[in-house]
Amino acid sequence: MNLNDIILGVNYFVLGYFLLINGVYLILYAISFAEIADYVRREVFSGLPELFTSNYAPPVSVVVPAYNEEATIADSVRSFLTLHYPLHEVVVVNDGSKDDTLDVLMEEFDLYESDQPVRVQLDTAPLRGVYASQTERLIVVDKENGGKADALNVGICAANYPLVCCMDADIILEEDALLRIARPMIESSEVAAVGGIIRVANGCEFEKGRIIQARTPSKPLPNFQIVEYLRAFIASRTAWSKLNCLLIISGAFGMFRKRDLIAAGGYKHDTVGEDMELTTRIHRTLRENNRKYRLSFVPDPIAWTEVPDTLRVLRRQRDRWHRGLIDTLVRHRKMLFNPRYGAVGMIGMPYFLLFEFLGPIIEILGYATFVVGLLLGAINAPFALAFFLAAVGLGVLLSTAAVFLEELRLERYPRWRDLFKLTAYGILENFGYRQINTLWRAFAMVSFLRKNQSWGSMERKGFDTNKTKGKPRKPENSAGLEETEPPDASNRAKRT
Amino acid sequence: MMILLNVLMVVLTLGIKGLRSVRQRTTKSRKRRLENALENSIFSDETDPALLKLDGRDLDLLASLMIDYLYVLSGEQHDRLVRLAEEVGLVRRYLEKLRSRGRWRKARAAENLGHFGGPEHIDPLAQLLSHPDETLRAVAARALARIGTPEAARELARQLGDTSELTRLRMAENLERIGASSIEPLAEVLEKARESGEGRLYGPVQAARVLGQLRAAEARPALGHAALFGENVDLRAKAALALGKIGDPDDLPTLFTAAEDEAWPVRAQAASSLGAIGDLAAIPVLRNLTLDREWWVRLNASRSLANMGPEGERALTSLLEDDDRYARDRAVATLEERGITRRVAEELAVPGERGDSARAMIRAMVRAGATRYLGRLANTMSDEDARLALRKILAAETS
Numbered sequence: 001m002n003l004n005d006i007i008l009g010v011n012y013f014v015l016g017y018f019l020l021i022n023g024v025y026l027i028l029y030a031i032s033f034a035e036i037a038d039y040v041r042r043e044v045f046s047g048l049p050e051l052f053t054s055n056y057a058p059p060v061s062v063v064v065p066a067y068n069e070e071a072t073i074a075d076s077v078r079s080f081l082t083l084h085y086p087l088h089e090v091v092v093v094n095d096g097s098k099d100d101t102l103d104v105l106m107e108e109f110d111l112y113e114s115d116q117p118v119r120v121q122l123d124t125a126p127l128r129g130v131y132a133s134q135t136e137r138l139i140v141v142d143k144e145n146g147g148k149a150d151a152l153n154v155g156i157c158a159a160n161y162p163l164v165c166c167m168d169a170d171i172i173l174e175e176d177a178l179l180r181i182a183r184p185m186i187e188s189s190e191v192a193a194v195g196g197i198i199r200v201a202n203g204c205e206f207e208k209g210r211i212i213q214a215r216t217p218s219k220p221l222p223n224f225q226i227v228e229y230l231r232a233f234i235a236s237r238t239a240w241s242k243l244n245c246l247l248i249i250s251g252a253f254g255m256f257r258k259r260d261l262i263a264a265g266g267y268k269h270d271t272v273g274e275d276m277e278l279t280t281r282i283h284r285t286l287r288e289n290n291r292k293y294r295l296s297f298v299p300d301p302i303a304w305t306e307v308p309d310t311l312r313v314l315r316r317q318r319d320r321w322h323r324g325l326i327d328t329l330v331r332h333r334k335m336l337f338n339p340r341y342g343a344v345g346m347i348g349m350p351y352f353l354l355f356e357f358l359g360p361i362i363e364i365l366g367y368a369t370f371v372v373g374l375l376l377g378a379i380n381a382p383f384a385l386a387f388f389l390a391a392v393g394l395g396v397l398l399s400t401a402a403v404f405l406e407e408l409r410l411e412r413y414p415r416w417r418d419l420f421k422l423t424a425y426g427i428l429e430n431f432g433y434r435q436i437n438t439l440w441r442a443f444a445m446v447s448f449l450r451k452n453q454s455w456g457s458m459e460r461k462g463f464d465t466n467k468t469k470g471k472p473r474k475p476e477n478s479a480g481l482e483e484t485e486p487p488d489a490s491n492r493a494k495r496t
Numbered sequence: 497m498m499i500l501l502n503v504l505m506v507v508l509t510l511g512i513k514g515l516r517s518v519r520q521r522t523t524k525s526r527k528r529r530l531e532n533a534l535e536n537s538i539f540s541d542e543t544d545p546a547l548l549k550l551d552g553r554d555l556d557l558l559a560s561l562m563i564d565y566l567y568v569l570s571g572e573q574h575d576r577l578v579r580l581a582e583e584v585g586l587v588r589r590y591l592e593k594l595r596s597r598g599r600w601r602k603a604r605a606a607e608n609l610g611h612f613g614g615p616e617h618i619d620p621l622a623q624l625l626s627h628p629d630e631t632l633r634a635v636a637a638r639a640l641a642r643i644g645t646p647e648a649a650r651e652l653a654r655q656l657g658d659t660s661e662l663t664r665l666r667m668a669e670n671l672e673r674i675g676a677s678s679i680e681p682l683a684e685v686l687e688k689a690r691e692s693g694e695g696r697l698y699g700p701v702q703a704a705r706v707l708g709q710l711r712a713a714e715a716r717p718a719l720g721h722a723a724l725f726g727e728n729v730d731l732r733a734k735a736a737l738a739l740g741k742i743g744d745p746d747d748l749p750t751l752f753t754a755a756e757d758e759a760w761p762v763r764a765q766a767a768s769s770l771g772a773i774g775d776l777a778a779i780p781v782l783r784n785l786t787l788d789r790e791w792w793v794r795l796n797a798s799r800s801l802a803n804m805g806p807e808g809e810r811a812l813t814s815l816l817e818d819d820d821r822y823a824r825d826r827a828v829a830t831l832e833e834r835g836i837t838r839r840v841a842e843e844l845a846v847p848g849e850r851g852d853s854a855r856a857m858i859r860a861m862v863r864a865g866a867t868r869y870l871g872r873l874a875n876t877m878s879d880e881d882a883r884l885a886l887r888k889i890l891a892a893e894t895s
Contacts (some may be wrong), residue, residue, distance in 0.1 A: 043603075046601075046631070047634055054668075054669050056665035056668045112868070115826050134835065186662040389498045423510070
């Protein structure tokens with residue numbers, strides 16, 4: 001066997017791998033297509049306005065970690081308080097901010113020192129105090145700095161209601177997002193957690209913390225990410241949810257049952273992918289306890305977030321995401337190919353191992369041997385074409401199919417111009433953007449082996465074009481009670 | 497092949513948007529035409545012949561238009577619209593569609609029958625209440641609530657024990673929407689649970705909640721029994737809460753007993769209800785409940801006291817000197833939360849008995865450790881004399 005044979009062999013292997021991965025994606029798309037079609041038809045009869053005015057819907061606690069958010073925290077909390085839901089409270093956890101986040105909240109919401117006990121059932125940094133608003137259903141827990149996961153854990157413990165919605169402080173939610181995300185949990189007690197779709201806010205028009213019109217941004221990088229998010233959320237997570245293999249409920253916007261979060265041990269402090277790790281751990285805990293359960297994804301409760309618009313910041317984000325993925329796979333390796341964990345162990349985890357974790361290495365190997373093979377003349381023209389079509393052609397098909405699915409069922413971008421742009425970016429992303437991402441993810445493996453635990457920073461420019469939002473923030477490190485309705489028993493105060 | 501597939505996908509994406517735009521335009525013009533014919537028929541009392549020749553999608557379009565009109569019309573015009581639906585064949589069309597195999601056709605038919613149908617359509621709609629699809633059950637419940645007769649309420653009440661929480665809450669919502677006609681079937685659910693000993697099921701709990709929302713005084717005996725002898729904690733708690741919403745002082749003895757229940761949710765709801773009734777005779781019981789071992793009971797009891805006027809406030813203020821630290825903390829928090837502290841602080845510079853009582857209360861609050869909020873008031877109150885007086889007390893008591 002000479003060098004040419006080896007190169008050819010590797011190329012055949014990579015070609016097979018590309019065909020397999022894209023085949024899997026096509027299956028996921030088919031499932032998502034059917035699921036979203038059903039969801040959209042169901043939505044016509046959902047009766048959300050009735051649910052909004054219902055006196056019988058289970059109450060929700062919205063947990064918002066905040067670290068150095070003085071410039072925007074008041075607006076964010078106000079927008080969370082005005083979400084459409086029959087009964088919800090907002091629990092802000094001030095994660096030892098060094099700025100005036102707490103003072104801003106005290107002033108804006110007329111907070112008083114509350115004697116409300118926080119039954120700390122998860123491992124957290126020490127608490128400094130609990131404050132409540134005289135006029136709003138708002139609780140502010142002040143604590144020492146411990147990071148986002150730590151702040152979320154405190155918020156979960158302080159939550160008074162059985163359903164807990166965890167979200168980032170700088171996310172913008174559509175008014176009925178809580179109603180939509182809570183619906184599967186109300187519908188079935190088997191649903192332990194629900195993830196919602198995250199969309200790209202860059203370029204959209206916002207006013208007073210609400211979206212006025214969805215638009216595509218002018219810069220190319222966020223446009224690539226819009227297509228990427230469509231693929232990941234609409235075309236992929238919907239299918240994983242149907243297979244009950246959903247392994248990520250985004251930390252930016254997800255709803256859980258408090259009892260399950262506590263039982264699973266809350267968020268882990270020592271990981272950079274705390275959302276994926278928690279989702280996987282919930283699967284693991286519930287499976288090990290022989291609970292019949294589902295983790296769902298709803299393609300419609302919309303949360304808007306700003307995405308990186310420079311390569312430098314995007315690289316850091318992708319590096320962190322991939323380290324989070326590897327960390328989760330390592331921690332929960334016991335679940336891999338283990339029938340005890342059902343579809344998660346036999347389909348979900350293997351998929352993430354073979355295609356998400358190993359994907360970058362195999363893809364880079366493929367590109368490298370392809371170039372070498374061409375130079376050495378080991379690869380003939382028909383094979384080169386087949387390789388190109390498998391590597392790029394199928395990728396283009398998947399990207400444009402995601403845009404098609406968006407337009408067919410969800411129609412979030414009303415302008416023709418935006419649709420043209422997204423279609424074009426769906427094609428273009430396969431010529432450079434995807435390959436850069438692959439490279440970053442491969443580097444993330446090295447970064448993981450070096451035990452890098454950093455989050456990196458994300459410079460945000462703010463949503464509201466009508467207001468000055470202050471200097472760019474670094475939220476990555478951040479982490480009124482109904483008198484007549486006692487909440488779930490798990491929050492009972494203990495006198496001792 | 498691959499290139500063709502890609503081109504096809506792009507064409508499909510753009511084509512869908514194009515088709516949708518064209519369809520929106522044609523629907524708009526058809527709608528305008530139908531609207532004219534519909535208005536002629538409503539206001540002239542003679543059915544426009546154009547409406548009698550409609551079929552398929554035009555009929556559905558007409559139905560959606562008529563539903564819009566139903567929301568804004570009342571009296572004679574409303575009745576005329578319902579008769580018109582019968583005349584143009586909408587009722588027949590949706591009754592037939594109710595039997596179709598497609599879920600969403602059934603749902604559309606049920607939704608529209610709720611608007612145009614009458615008591616004679618309760619049976620076919622009630623059958624959908626046990627359909628495996630939750631959305632279909634919800635649509636049927638909504639339709640029955642629109643018909644709103646006691647029979648419709650009875651059908652909904654039967655489904656209060658559904659295993660899906662969403663279905664239960666849909667039934668409860670719609671029973672509440674029906675109003676007084678729901679009271680009897682709901683009370684029957686409670687009675688039946690009492691006789692059969694099925695108090696652990698969801699149905700009676702939801703029934704108690706709806707009866708409370710409806711302020712159903714007729715159901716007081718059944719609720720009173722459930723509050724004291726209900727098998728499950730949730731039922732006893734919801735029944736106690738319902739009694740508070742009804743607000744009859746004759747239920748005080750029942751609530752006093754509920755306030756001693758071994759389960760804290762029942763005590764917490766009893767505390768709320770005693771506050772809602774507002775009878776001063778409840779003050780000693782509420783004061784006792786502020787010493788409860790459970791925070792939620794203390795919270796509701798102290799809030800109830802704060803709502804009971806000067807007598808309640810006095811009882812709450814007296815807790816500032818209590819030996820129990822938890823009771824003191826809760827009293828302080830309630831006084832701050834309800835704006836009583838601010839109001840009293842503004843009276844600090846007032847001479848005479850009012851000022852004395854204000855000064856005594858603020859001193860007690862400082863001794864109870866409530867200095868942070870008072871400190872803020874000392875800097876923000878508009879009355880300078882009151883501010884100075886408050887600073888003086890803070891300085892004296894904390895030194």
